[in-house]
Amino acid sequence: MNDDDADEGEISEVGETYRPRDVEEDVEEYWRDTGAYEETKQAHDEDPDLYFLDGPPYTSGQMHLGTAWNKTLKDCFIRYKRMQGYDVHDQPGYDMHGLPIEVKVEEELGFENKSDIEEYGVESFIDDCKEFATDNLEAMNEDFQSMGVWMDWDDPYRTLDPEYMEGAWWAFQKTFERGLVERGKRVINQCPRCETAIADAEVEYDEITSPSIYVEFPLVDDEDDASLVIWTTTPWTIPANLYVAVDEDLEYSKVEAHRDGERDVLVVASDCLEDVLGRGRYEDYTVLETYSGGDIVGRRYRHPLESQVPKQKELDMEDGVHEVYSTDFVSAERTGLVHAAPGHGVDDFEFGEEAGLPVFSPVDTTGVYTDEAGEYAGEFVRDANPDVIEDLDSRGLLVSEDSTSHRYGHCWRCDTPIVFTATDQWFITVTDVKDRLLEELEESEWHPEWARDNRFRDWVENARDWNVSRQRYWGIPVPIWICGEGHWSCIGTREELRSQALDSLPDVEDLDLHRPDVDEIQVECYECGEPAERVEDVFDVWLDSAAASWASLGYPGEDEPFDSIWPAELIIEAHDQTRGWFWTQLGMSVAALDETPYEEVVMHGHALDEDGLKMSKSRGNIVTPQEAIERYGVDPLRSFLLSHDQQGDDMRFSWSEIEAKQRTLNVVWNTHRFPLPYMQLDGFQPEDVDVHDAELSTVDRWVLSRLQSTKQEVEDAMEGYKPDEAQRALLDYLTEDVSRYYVQVVRPRMWMEEDSESKQAAYATLYRVLDECSRLLAPYTPYVAERIHQNLGGETTVHALSWPEVDEELLDRELESDVEVLRELEESAANARQRVSRKHRWPVKRVVVESTDEGVEAAVERHRSLLLDRLNAKDVEVTESWSELEMEAEPQMDVLGPEYGGDAGEIAEEIRGSSPGELEDGVDYDGEHVDVTDDMVEYRDETPEEVGEAEFSDGRVFVDASLDREIESEGYSRELVRRIQEMRKEMDLDVEERIEVVVDFADERVEELAMERREFVAEEVRAEELRTGSVDDVDYREHWTLEDADVEIGVSRL
């Protein structure tokens, strides 16, 4: 690349083809050297604020294709909004706390559980976590910049900064003050390895194999000694069973059944009877009685393991324990009865709480039974399954035993199957403000709409109280202190902590809020003044990012910019964030501030592999952005990413599509490159010619009008958050209109040697088009946009410029539709030519356009000379009906259908292929007579030889390719010109270099025809002399065949 010496402010020649990586390197350097990013920010300093909020990626990995897509979308909108005249808030963020990082650090240190951490020292562990997160941040910062994303990389918000953590404390305190913080037993997902509660969002579901057992629960005081039959895949929860659930509206049967000489009386749902008895291998059975679930509600049973678990005998004394209840979580599956352990199941717990039942959860944080589990104490719950089954069997209570595979929750980080246990946790009771959540949800606008209406609302409606506490180390400490009396004191800021602390603390700036430092601080209880200790828990990491909209702004430490820009106007994230950031932000903000923290949401999809499958390490189908950048470049990759409908849809990765994007950009590149040498040669100064005053030709006016329409289209699409449509409109304009049409038509004007108004107008037009397009391209492909802008003599970075406005004066809809017609005719004519094998180089006598559309005729009349030139035709005419040849009828179903209903098909068959005469009297079908009206048919016909025919949307085009002397003469002379030009190229001659040509024709007739235009040929090929005769003593010679005629051509330099 040698075009990096492009002088600012001057049009430069570009000699190379498009090499994305070279362009990107050059532009990167230019941006660095000129401080382009700062310059751009400065240019919009005084504009109205726009608070875009970056969703913080988690600093445990690196950029993948999904995050690259996400940041590219964000960058695209940031650049666009800036150009639209906004001072866009562009601070990136990083989510740096939490269990995932702890797990990674534990892995590095070879730790297996929490006691390893305690032994190692919490302080050192915290330091390691911090280092890990910070290192990753640096790497990710670089990754994102390599995608050409312009954000404030020097100053990201980091959830581990004290001022950020304070934002979370403050909001939690607000929530606390509003009475929405609770402590209580809840059934939570416990990871026995990490020894902590994990959020619903942190549970991943995988297929596992579990025992599948049917168990008898003997009823108390039953005349037939009947037992309830329950089914479970978690035998280990039976020691904690407190009640059995049925559906009151379901029918149940009491049956007497026999196997191996034993008699059992069982109660199961009637629909499940056959299945259960089959599994139990019963030989026969008799239904003793049927009743509804409601009839057995309140019946008592004996706990099947009461002798193994003595605690169950105590619990049996309590009201309501070991009774049958009707709940809404029962269905007629398996047995239609559900064993419920409030200590180990969410539904079980919630219903148990309503019914006033106790919670029994004899399992510790590591998933090991406590002493309350009697004989099972000390055993890991899942390992106890066989013992439980054996004990049940030995008591004769096991109906059947099998195994089943089903989906079960696992810890997302260490993949350990979770255990549901009821433990003490801190909650934000979002269920208390659900109405407000649903109201505030309406205050935000979502793209696409269904993301909010069909998805997010559903999630919010079903949201449960948010368990925000984790029994871990690396996170924001829960700011609650408890005194000896059990009073809670909630601290909201560092300043408040200082003033409330019993010992004197360092200045606010030097106060770190992390564990273990904060654990050592005692505060004075707000209620009784006694010393209070902090609870040991840290926050769920989702609470960190939930506070981003104010915490990233340094609030409450700083009032500005929070007071002036909150809430966020725009957030852009993938669809997995419905349960994540979209939700936690809304939940936290409504709980603390009673208001939505964001106004507009753009939801995009995930990046899938080439087969539409998720990219994952285990599948080994991961494609990294770096790989794609190396192979094709950043701009092609961005262009590819932004070409997808991002509104909620997943994207399939495709190498060939990136390659296609690169080729499209290559066309754009060549389009901008084409006029540069001519402009430079003529010393064209953009500021000297205004397109409004220039002598514009039809195509000039047309391409400028199309520019206005394109700007409008692009802007409309961007305002609707559809960058894919915007980019498509722009690239279509550049390739279809500018490259494939305008540049083709305008070339001869650029080649004119002497200066002319016409040439100046062409320069001005193309300059205007390219200059504005470089700005339009900026949000999508920032590098190549910048390069084009610079090559056109841009004085500042393109990204600091304003979005080009639509110039109504240059808009001419009629002209646009005229040219659309002309181009269609041109295409059809090319098609017609091909059918009679007539090259475009050979003129044709005339082109006949057959159309009844008045617009077509008008367009042709208005632009006759342009069209003749494009068609390479001597004449063009428009007629309503040109051919009188035999015509064949084609039935029109859109008319026949509504008219004849079910008979339309048959009538159509009668009509098809008939001549107009045959249809004059109508057709008969099935004994009925039908009149055939004009609108029911259209006719096709055939054309004479030497006339090519092709259709276009409003009719047909006929090309009369018959030859006469003039046409042959012109054709052969042009054939000759092309061969000589080819030889000039092979000889590597300069464009201006003069030559001498000698041609030896084998065919006299061809010689005569071609030489009739000797001067034309000589001028075209810049020959001082063009003669015929034998070729000898020349610099370069070659044999050719012109159509069927052999010639030998000799060319010599002068």
Next chain:
RNA sequence: GGGCCAGUAGCUUAGCCAGGUGGAGCGUUCGGCUGAUAACCGGGAGGUCACCGGUUCAAAUCCGGUCUGGCCCA
């Protein structure tokens, strides 16, 4: 097991909300152009519109179900 989204040519997709003989780009193939030339342009071939059923004179489009993939939940 439930909710949401998607399934259109070899590939990427438009069309679907407001039903009337399926468009485009890439690839492929044939051809053209030859002062953007390691470029550029045109034509052709290529589609049971995932599958099954329903509504309708008429369904890619509306309705119900199935399958596949994705996200979320249980």
